[in-house]
Amino acid sequence: MTVCSIHIKDVKEIAKQSKDWFGIDLGDIIYVTLKIKIEQFCKTYKLTSSQNLIEKLNTIPALRDDFLSFIFFDEFELFRDPAFWRSIKESILTQVKTDIQFRVFFPSCHQGAELLSFLILREDLGLADKIQVLFASQHKLLNKVGKGFVYEERKHHLNISNYKRLEGEDNLDKYFVQKMNKLVPEKKLFRNTMYFDYNETEGAFRKSVNLIIYRNKLLNYNSNLQLQITNHLIKKIKLGGYLALGVKEKLIDDNNRELFIVFNKKESLYKKKI
Amino acid sequence: MSYKALMIGGSAGSFQVIVHILSHLPEDFPLPIFLSLHRLKHVRNGFVEALSIKSKIKIIEPHDREVPKPGIAYLAPANYHMLIGVDRRIVLSTSSQVNHSRPSIDLSFQTAADAYREKLLGVILSGANKDGAYGLKKVSDYGGFTIVQDPKDSQIGTMPNSALDIMKPNKILTKEGISEFLNQLK
Numbered sequence: 017m018t019v020c021s022i023h024i025k026d027v028k029e030i031a032k033q034s035k036d037w038f039g040i041d042l043g044d045i046i047y048v049t050l051k052i053k054i055e056q057f058c059k060t061y062k063l064t065s066s067q068n069l070i071e072k073l074n075t076i077p078a079l080r081d082d083f084l085s086f087i088f089f090d091e092f093e094l095f096r097d098p099a100f101w102r103s104i105k106e107s108i109l110t111q112v113k114t115d116i117q118f119r120v121f122f123p124s125c126h127q128g129a130e131l132l133s134f135l136i137l138r139e140d141l142g143l144a145d146k147i148q149v150l151f152a153s154q155h156k157l158l159n160k161v162g163k164g165f166v167y168e169e170r171k172h173h174l175n176i177s178n179y180k181r182l183e184g185e186d187n188l189d190k191y192f193v194q195k196m197n198k199l200v201p202e203k204k205l206f207r208n209t210m211y212f213d214y215n216e217t218e219g220a221f222r223k224s225v226n227l228i229i230y231r232n233k234l235l236n237y238n239s240n241l242q243l244q245i246t247n248h249l250i251k252k253i254k255l256g257g258y259l260a261l262g263v264k265e266k267l268i269d270d271n272n273r274e275l276f277i278v279f280n281k282k283e284s285l286y287k288k289k290i
Numbered sequence: 291m292s293y294k295a296l297m298i299g300g301s302a303g304s305f306q307v308i309v310h311i312l313s314h315l316p317e318d319f320p321l322p323i324f325l326s327l328h329r330l331k332h333v334r335n336g337f338v339e340a341l342s343i344k345s346k347i348k349i350i351e352p353h354d355r356e357v358p359k360p361g362i363a364y365l366a367p368a369n370y371h372m373l374i375g376v377d378r379r380i381v382l383s384t385s386s387q388v389n390h391s392r393p394s395i396d397l398s399f400q401t402a403a404d405a406y407r408e409k410l411l412g413v414i415l416s417g418a419n420k421d422g423a424y425g426l427k428k429v430s431d432y433g434g435f436t437i438v439q440d441p442k443d444s445q446i447g448t449m450p451n452s453a454l455d456i457m458k459p460n461k462i463l464t465k466e467g468i469s470e471f472l473n474q475l476k
Contacts, residue, residue, distance in 0.1 A: 024376075046381055047375065047376055048373050048375045048376060048381050048401050049373065049381060049385065051401075052397055052400070052401065056385075056386070056388070090386055091386050091387065097334070099334070177332070181332065234354070235354040235355075235381070235384070236383070262354075263334070263367075264353050264354050264367050264370060265353065266353055
């Protein structure tokens with residue numbers, strides 16, 4: 017087994033170089049998470065030291081894409097936490113019938129699992145024309161969604177199980193077209209959606225939205241950036257609108273908590289006070 | 291006593307052992323306890339309650355960045371890795387599975403070893419794969435105290451044996467032995 021043990025100075029060096037390689041500061045990622053991801057990357061690519069890694073990243077540009085994907089992308093899972101999606105469906109989307117301006121925003125939408133889950137739910141409810149979906153990525157290198165939105169079939173069973181837990185049926189495949197061993201979502205899912213480049217801390221995005229879904233993103237960042245992101249995003253939510261964080265994330269700042277009521281504690285759903 | 295934290299890793303066949311250990315530890319156990327246990331990723335409810343039935347120790351599933359406190363057991367939430375940051379806060383992660391597992395025991399041990407070094411007590415229990423072996427070795431490499439459940443006492447010995455293949459723990463104990471040893475730390 018190739019074991020690459022990375023130390024603090026190595027992580028700092030790689031984070032520093034990342035600005036040159038990608039224009040992205042990996043130093044914003046919480047240290048312990050960044051460290052294990054770098055170690056796992058080294059193990060996968062049989063690299064024995066951080067110097068070995070830096071050397072390869074400097075000389076093999078194609079490896080940089082793989083590295084960046086490894087750092088930012090998790091396993092693709094549709095309808096992660098079916099109870100959360102049930103809550104979104106039953107407690108929030110039901111009000112859309114009387115609110116034609118309903119707008120949902122997915123910042124940091126890199127792989128698109130959450131986005132695609134929502135689009136399928138929206139289609140199931142027949143609300144595609146009434147709910148506008150905005151999604152954004154902070155960097156074109158991270159925008160896998162914009163590159164075609166294609167998934168491996170062999171890992172699809174988990175998506176189907178989650179969907180069955182949510183909707184009680186397992187015909188999720190009606191929303192996909194099979195091409196070789198890949199699955200491509202039906203184009204119809206993407207009507208009334210809009211993509212744009214957006215940085216969660218300073219993006220010039222003027223529209224206010226009814227719901228932001230930003231689950232399991234904050235836990236990747238250091239506390240300073242967590243605060244900057246939440247400060248910025250919550251300004252985009254309309255009064256009476258909702259913020260969805262990961263089920264093990266919560267609003268950390270007292271001032272931000274003041275602005276919200278806890279709508280569903282178990283699913284980390286917050287509602288902005290009117 | 292110089293230890294600052296206890297981490298226990300387990301998988302198939304470890305539930306009854308954990309229940310046994312927790313039922314024998316006092317309410318005022320002096321260390322935070324991290325439980326990195328393989329579990330069904332889609333079942334979020336019921337595990338804490340099941341472990342709590344006989345436990346005097348309070349058991350919770352932590353939120354991200356929670357500060358661990360003595361006398362509380364922190365169970366890795368379903369479908370999250372439970373890591374320990376350099377500031378010794380609990381850091382959760384949805385990064386890819388390791389050894390087909392999330393939570394991964396290896397990652398919990400590795401990061402706790404980085405954070406606590408020789409102040410960590412690591413225990414590995416029954417399980418059907420090798421997750422945790424490398425992490426426990428790291429605990430040992432840093433000078434932490436390591437215990438492996440006796441494979442003969444384990445319902446499934448793969449995990450303890452995998453650890454024993456690559457490291458020499460401070461102790462190899464039965465579940466009663468582990469409970470007794472930890473209980474004397476009070």
